[in-house]
Amino acid sequence: MNLLLLERDEVAADGTVRLADARAAHLIGVLKAAPGRTVRVGLADGPKGSGRVTRVGLDDVCLHCVFEETVPERPPVDLLLALPRPKVLRRLWAQLAALGVGRITLVNAWKVERMYFDTHVLAPELYRPLLIEGLQQARDTRVPEVRIRRRFSALMNEMGSETVSDGEARWLADPTAGAGLRQAMGRRSAATPSTRVLVAVGPEGGWTDRERASLQAHGFQGVSLGPRALRSDTACVALLALAHHVLRETTA
């Protein structure tokens, strides 16, 4: 844990917090928190700050927190992901939050098993703590927005009606694509590069031709990660890292 992330309703108006859960156990057992010690803290979707430990009990910790004025920017990368197997998704939540994602859209596709939608891995009670875990690792406070769409075509319609921001590049992972990532920064000239990237990752069996055509019609450009076919969770991590890298390079 590189930052202690707090929910808004956990912090009193005067900045005091009392924790008695896994975070308290971590503060006590791993970080050896003692009164007077300061730890990095953050408010979910709010500012970062610092927390001074005021009291350490057997299984609870009290802190007094002071927060910064500014809230970190939402990460400039979004993910459109064909719903993976529950086991894979469970492993992904924390990694996605750690890598930095503004919005995660989980969508159905032809080669997604229907029963994947009935899993508890899609319940906010399960995934929010995993997202928080990833943010605490990465020292971020911005919780990825999560939306779930059981119909691919309905999502495409929504995307059509969403105003496509001029500054957004849309990438479609495709081992056969010729375009490098830089070229796929999209419809903007080099002088005004894209400032956000939306990455689409298909199901294990791939998108169908029809789904791929629909994505392309909605502005997604094929980008190649080289000739190797990756599992969808590996592809997510690889593409998010590459998207952040290319954004850092083009906006530097």
Add this chain to the structure above:
Amino acid sequence: MNLLLLERDEVAADGTVRLADARAAHLIGVLKAAPGRTVRVGLADGPKGSGRVTRVGLDDVCLHCVFEETVPERPPVDLLLALPRPKVLRRLWAQLAALGVGRITLVNAWKVERMYFDTHVLAPELYRPLLIEGLQQARDTRVPEVRIRRRFSALMNEMGSETVSDGEARWLADPTAGAGLRQAMGRRSAATPSTRVLVAVGPEGGWTDRERASLQAHGFQGVSLGPRALRSDTACVALLALAHHVLRETTA
């Protein structure tokens, strides 16, 4: 499975193979193999080829394989990884092989728990099938070489005596580094860019200052993945993907 990977001693001199293990079950149950059908095959550390199904039994499959003349190149990226927790390492093997690694060196470090070295996850009987699984996903045949070093300083001495190839860049993941990845392609001029990258990823708690200094003395340059601190398995996947990307770009 995008390619059926065979060990050398499984293939008779005339190219015939009989499988009765998980690969046979996959051919029968998932790929619905029938006599006459052709599947992509490969020889571990040998050429790719194609296999024609000649017989399908209840739980075994016979194929006749023809192999290409050339053997795929060894992936141009290597990994130096402080030994992670067994659970994390178990998850990594297949992903590393899928992303493409020439050699994986697992090393001790100050913040690595000693007991991690006593795990069965370090036994070839356990990790080789996982590497093969990753190669079958990525359609590659080159099995990563694995070496395990229980002493960091001994590995550094070895690296000192290894002839540092002019064409090799050495990267050290470091959130505080200023250098982008392109600059870290190393000691070579832009006209003759590095053709291999060796990526070092530290333990969860990070390298010590002394370990970091030793790595730098052995030619490792800090590269930043941005300000976010990543778990070591996420960092491995991200860095390997970035190393492949930068090599593709600079050697294109």
